[in-house]
Amino acid sequence: MTVSRRGVLIGASLAAASTVAGCSTTAIPFDATVDGAVPHSEKVPTPSEAPNGQKSAIQVASTAEIPVGGGLVVAKDNIVITQPAAGDFKAFSAVCPHVGCLLDKVENGTINCPCHGSKFKITDGSVVTGPAPTALAAKTITVTNGKILLQ
Numbered sequence: 601m602t603v604s605r606r607g608v609l610i611g612a613s614l615a616a617a618s619t620v621a622g623c624s625t626t627a628i629p630f631d632a633t634v635d636g637a638v639p640h641s642e643k644v645p646t647p648s649e650a651p652n653g654q655k656s657a658i659q660v661a662s663t664a665e666i667p668v669g670g671g672l673v674v675a676k677d678n679i680v681i682t683q684p685a686a687g688d689f690k691a692f693s694a695v696c697p698h699v700g701c702l703l704d705k706v707e708n709g710t711i712n713c714p715c716h717g718s719k720f721k722i723t724d725g726s727v728v729t730g731p732a733p734t735a736l737a738a739k740t741i742t743v744t745n746g747k748i749l750l751q
Contacts, residue, residue, distance in 0.1 A: 657742060657749035663689070664746065671706030671722055678702070679739055680711050681748055682722035689743050691750070692725040692736035703736075711736065 660677050666689065671682030673694050680694040680703055692711065694703045701715035710719040710728050718732035725736030740751040 657751050659747050660691075660741070660750045661748045662746050663743060663748060666748070669709065669722075671711060673703055673706065673711075675702060677750065679750060680706065680736070681741065682706060682711065684723045689741060689748060690723065690725070691739035691741040691748075692720070693739060694736075696732055697734045697736065698730075698732040 658677075660674050660679055661672055661681055663683075666672050666681050666683040668683050668686050671680055673680045675694065678694045680692050682690045682692075684690065694711075695701070696703055696713040696715065696718055698713065698716055698718050701713050703711050703720075704714045705712045706722060709722055711722060711725070712719050713732065716731050717729060718727065719729040720726060720732070720736050721728055725738060727733075727735055742749045742751060
């Protein structure tokens with residue numbers, strides 16, 4: 601069988617295209633499903649509406665669980681709570697703004713993403729180390745009688 605020059609060029613083009621597609625640099629979370637969905641992007645529980653029209657808060661942690669200078673990732677609520685200084689509690693989304701991975705650790709003054717190494721300050725959620733392009737979204741919490749409530 602004789603292969604034409606045109607056939608060789610078409611074959612080489614197809615091979616190159618499949619190689620490029622296989623080496624895509626698109627960031628996909630390590631735990632994404634086949635269709636690209638991230639389990640952590642499910643709807644986050646929100647406070648329910650009370651009969652009087654006001655929103656009721658849900659308890660996400662207790663103050664005893666949050667170390668001073670550290671924090672806690674509450675995966676089931678997609679929230680991270682920090683205590684940068686004694687009695688000063690902050691809350692942020694636990695979903696990394698880079699590609700949606702769930703943040704997994706709070707250590708050495710940062711909230712850390714296991715997927716691509718982004719780190720955020722425990723004081724305000726701002727980016728310390730990328731590739732995350734933006735800060736973590738702040739969440740509204742209240743602290744009452746040792747309970748941390750998500751508003």
